[in-house]
Amino acid sequence: MSDKEIDRADVIRDVCERRLRRKDAATLLSLTERQVQRLMNQFRQSGIEGLVSKRRGKPSNNRCPDKFKLYVLNLIQQYYADFGPTLATEKLHEDHGVDVSRETVRRWMISCGLWIPHAQRKPRVYQPRQRRDCLGELIQIDGSHHDWFEGRSPKCCLLVFIDDATGRLMHLRFGDTESTFDYLAATREYIEKHGRPLAFYSDRHSIFHVSKRDAHTNRITQYGRALQDLNIELICANSSQAKGRVERANQTLQDRLIKAMRLEYVNTIEQANTWLPCFIDDFNRRFAKPARFPKNMHRPFVGDVFDMDDTFAWHDTRVLSKSLTFQYDKVLYLVEPTEENSRLAGEAVKILDYPDGRIAVMYGERALECRIFDKLAEVDQGQIVENKRLGAVLSFAQKKQDEMDRADQRSRSKSMPKRRAQLRAIGRNPALD
Template sequence: MLITMSEEELHRIGVIKGVCNKQLTQMTAASMLGLTRRHIQRLVNQFRQDGEVGLVSKRRGQASNRRFLPEFREKVFTLVKQKYADFKPTFACEKLAELHGIKLSSETLRQWLITEGLWRVRKRKQKKIYQPRYRRECYGDLVQIDGSHHDWFEGRSAKCCLLVFIDDATSQLMSLRFCESETSYDYMNITREYIDNYGKPIAFYSDKHSVFKVNSPSRKSSKQMTQYGRILYELNIELICANSSQAKGRVERANRTLQDRLIKEMRLAGINTIEEANAWLPEFMADFNRRFACSAYSSQDAHRPAQESAVELDDIFTRQSSRTVSNSLTLQYDKVIYLLDPTDKAKRLVNKRVMIYDYPDGTIALRYCGEELTYSVFDTLRHVQQGEIVSNKRLGAALAFAKESQEERAEEHHRHRNKKAGSRKAQARCINPVFMQDVEFKASLTRD
């Protein structure tokens, strides 16, 4: 009869053979198998009497002594069919224990239900395979960019975001910048700094954050670009959005390393604020690249010099939008009404679209066909649209700003209430005769 043995039994047979052939002592065999010497002697006697079959468990193929009785199993099936037919195994187990006093493992019940065809095993979704991609050959050919939201200062300052630019060919950190949240202006500033330091790369590789891609369902079919996408288009830099985080794994792994090393380095350096960190980051980048950067396959530098002047770059790195001039020479942008000076040139712009340049420092410029238009701020709209959407990556900064504004308004309201209350008391004392009589009566009691 053919008997299938487990690896443990095969190992035990080999050790017992070694004892029988006097290649191992019984004490050595006992330590190897985790048994006592007397048990080793029993196994040796069984092996000499019955051979290898004597070392096989005699209970193989027999039912376990701890098995549930068939009557108990039928009772469970009856209850499940009558009361818990649509319950999942774990939930049914809880109810059996709570309402019927039947203690049973949820996995045991699951296997019973599968055997009886009362529960169907769910097929697990096959994990998607991401095969590795070779590095780009040239330095500056592809730069991966991402924002990492983390408690970078370990509670010494508020949570913030670190913008990371890393070269795909060399894993070299190109630019780092701390900011309160992941906004278009922050990416404009770090990209401008990157171009000033290295030039223009061939392409940036990012995720599908709203800074890089228009994610509105109604606009997916259109060719509308975000402000950051428009900037890269004017600079002749390609923007590639990855379909998954694994696709831009180089910057994701760099974020994980930075969340370990950078935090500890800032703790040792005594850096507690965003301003201090941004001033110190070049020193950290130089040390990091010395340790972890590698050489590119090609010695060619794919960066291109910026052909635009500093003034042209200032105009490119802005939020640009167009508005129609009304009959009263006004236009509205960002809840502010701007009034054009009533010149002959401005009067000819009625019902025409003018460009608005919103610079990162907060200044606004109005232009038509490249010509500057003079204006004044007419009014600031005070109403707030309740349907305004805040990106989830900016929610922390938005809530912090809202909390600060609410505290300031609460203090101002409290001071206003105290001031009004004081004025009302003063008026009551002056004009209320009942109050005056009460004061005179209390004074008489004091005198008496």
């Protein structure tokens, strides 16, 4: 007997012995009074066995024929042996015209050993990884999106740098989004404060990792290129559990950091980035552990501030046309036609797009002087006449502006850095000043 039938037997016994009214028993069992009377008759006639369902052990009237079941299982074994029940059900309906429920297919596949339920699968084993030996040997990095200011400011992202050997918070930085420029800015601040670590350990975000479908274009990301220039190894984890130290730190920060900012009346990103060093010192005093060996593996940065600027800029390449022009982010750049530059037609030049909106054009180690014409800026025809050299180009752009009058066609290139596009959108055109 089932537990439900055992409980029902106690109620029916009380009704038969007049300790309970039939109406109350119907309410307790969620049955009608007539059904309670039938159960009483069965109990008086056969005892407690009379309350056992007569259908137990018998096949359902709506069951599928055994011949149909074998036909479906043969199709699954022949074509869909490694499919899941849901996908196998869809393919049976689409390719073979077999209509059967997903749950039925799942039970049939389990009975034949073609599918193992998740409850019966062996759990995956994640062996713990020992901490690194020295400070700066491996720095785990991650971005945590959260309502950090509890509605006092818009939701933002916290970039977390934590040392693997000690569990120390090395650096924190708030940003609007988890973008390449935000990581480059945070990494620059880290290096200026601590030096260059041996390696950064991150997830497989597109900022750090190039997927296979994009591998034919660039084999390395902008962030990976910057770390390569700094001689820092970038390691991408296969799972969140692999970089569990920074993931657990994010959970702690989402509890303690939020409450600390509330008590300190920190309400904006700018205030938080200024106040964060105080929180980092208090956090490390409570939770940091000593490294196995006292050696600090951070290395100083060799170079000046200009080298640092170039390293953490967005790098791209363009090929100069015969007229010594190239286009970048829907802006036409004209290289000064000096005798030395006239030999560069058809050569590739490197574009350095700085976070503050500046653009530098390099050919090898030499900087090229350029003038720009922004096709998206409003142009006055009178100014076109004054500029002798850009007259033909500006005339062509004027016609294009008349055609591209809708706002959706006058947007910046989506492939360009987000911060750069925003700065350019509100900037003036130096060629027209």
